[in-house]
Amino acid sequence: MIKKNIAILGSTGSIGTQTLSVISEYPDLFQVQVLTAANNYVLLIEQARKYKPLAVVITNEKYYSVVNEALHAIGIQVYTGAEALVEVVKISSIDVVLTALVGFSGLEPTLAAIKEGKTIALANKETLVVAGALITRAAKENNVKILPVDSEHSAIFQCLVGEQSSAVEKIILTASGGPFLGKDRAFLSTASSKQALKHPNWQMGDKITIDSASLMNKGLEVIEARWLFNVDVRQIDVVIHPQSIIHSMVQFKDGSVKAQLGLPDMKLPIQYALFYPNRVENNHPRLDFDHFSQLTFEKPDREVFANLDLAYKALEVGGSMPCVLNAANEVVVAAFLKQEIGFLEMSDVIAEIMTKTNFIKEPGLSDFLEIDQVSRMYAEESVKRKRTISSTNF
Ligand code: NDP
Ligand code: MG
Numbered sequence: 001m002i003k004k005n006i007a008i009l010g011s012t013g014s015i016g017t018q019t020l021s022v023i024s025e026y027p028d029l030f031q032v033q034v035l036t037a038a039n040n041y042v043l044l045i046e047q048a049r050k051y052k053p054l055a056v057v058i059t060n061e062k063y064y065s066v067v068n069e070a071l072h073a074i075g076i077q078v079y080t081g082a083e084a085l086v087e088v089v090k091i092s093s094i095d096v097v098l099t100a101l102v103g104f105s106g107l108e109p110t111l112a113a114i115k116e117g118k119t120i121a122l123a124n125k126e127t128l129v130v131a132g133a134l135i136t137r138a139a140k141e142n143n144v145k146i147l148p149v150d151s152e153h154s155a156i157f158q159c160l161v162g163e164q165s166s167a168v169e170k171i172i173l174t175a176s177g178g179p180f181l182g183k184d185r186a187f188l189s190t191a192s193s194k195q196a197l198k199h200p201n202w203q204m205g206d207k208i209t210i211d212s213a214s215l216m217n218k219g220l221e222v223i224e225a226r227w228l229f230n231v232d233v234r235q236i237d238v239v240i241h242p243q244s245i246i247h248s249m250v251q252f253k254d255g256s257v258k259a260q261l262g263l264p265d266m267k268l269p270i271q272y273a274l275f276y277p278n279r280v281e282n283n284h285p286r287l288d289f290d291h292f293s294q295l296t297f298e299k300p301d302r303e304v305f306a307n308l309d310l311a312y313k314a315l316e317v318g319g320s321m322p323c324v325l326n327a328a329n330e331v332v333v334a335a336f337l338k339q340e341i342g343f344l345e346m347s348d349v350i351a352e353i354m355t356k357t358n359f360i361k362e363p364g365l366s367d368f369l370e371i372d373q374v375s376r377m378y379a380e381e382s383v384k385r386k387r388t389i390s391s392t393n394f
């Protein structure tokens with residue numbers, strides 16, 4: 001196998017660190033060329049000393065000098081600011097850009113990397129949620145592969161190997177249901193961020209963990225699947241599968257259903273994307289059916305977890321609506337984590353902002369940047385109003 005040069009955007013996060021750990025298992029097969037972080041300069045410096053990339057980005061300018069002082073002397077270029085993410089992906093020797101940034105921040109660097117013809121290993125689902133049409137068009141024009149890292153999409157991708165896309169009847173995304181599976185609205189109205197951050201099966205960054213508890217993560221994944229696999233919204237179903245062993249399924253036109261199974265461990269989908277189309281050996285723990293005698297399935301409760309319906313609705317409306325959904329969601333998740341609003345209020349704010357923002361049918365990059373800003377502003381105002389009401393209501 002030829003050595004691959006890789007840029008890891010968001011190397012200090014949950015996906016970023018697991019990617020480095022997969023790469024460490026195959027030291028002769030990868031050369032890390034770029035590492036990036038927002039604030040965690042301590043870990044970024046540590047990673048850079050170990051993997052010796054050509055360049056690092058610390059987007060928060062406050063930490064630029066400390067990172068530069070540590071790394072310049074050993075020949076590593078240090079950049080700062082969000083714009084630097086768009087520049088570093090253009091380094092000509094990079095083959096693969098693994099996008100593990102959170103939220104809208106992934107859009108511009110991913111688009112820039114696609115325009116440079118880099119293969120994308122995509123963890124940052126929000127990029128496809130916000131601008132799926134734009135991103136997939138750019139990928140087609142530049143003959144670029146977008147390889148899914150998200151476990152459900154990796155599962156679907158694996159089920160589709162050797163199949164014709166016209167043979168797909170539907171995609172069935174599995175969802176663990178998160179820590180609040182089976183809870184009612186009364187319980188959720190007082191649920192805390194501490195409770196929501198306790199995911200039963202996965203260890204992930206805070207934003208996606210809250211999204212998993214509210215089922216917004218599954219909603220975002222429905223939109224991600226629509227663009228990755230070029231299927232209609234009516235061809236995407238969600239089923240709750242609390243054990244997270246079946247990572248997702250594809251149903252074909254002859255009624256056959258294929259599934260991909262494995263332990264809930266992101267290293268497998270990361271490894272599959274990094275080595276695609278090859279499968280390589282590893283010594284990770286194996287699925288032992290003695291420990292999983294029951295795999296169960298149930299319907300998601302769309303009344304209690306309104307976010308799933310909001311995401312389907314945003315996808316059906318199309319155009320700028322998924323961008324609005326994503327921006328409002330980023331604001332409410334941050335507000336919930338700071339205990340500024342309650343768990344159920346997150347969906348209320350998103351629904352409100354989706355009716356408020358001007359609709360654009362075919363947005364371009366500059367439209368997305370503006371829609372994101374405006375939707376965030378509306379969502380922040382709405383959060384503020386909710387805080388004022390709740391503080392005068394006791
Ligand atoms: P984390 O919060 O753990 O890590 C995010 C990384 O991006 C960190 O390196 C962080 O830097 C950096 N970052 C965050 N915000 C910005 C920003 N505005 N500008 C520049 N850099 C930024 O997230 P995860 O690894 O959990 O998730 C990454 C992406 O992968 C998300 O889109 C998520 O939905 C997706 N994903 C994650 C899974 C998981 O298991 N974690 C599973 C499937 C998908 P710093 O450390 O300095 O804050
Ligand atoms: Mg997932």
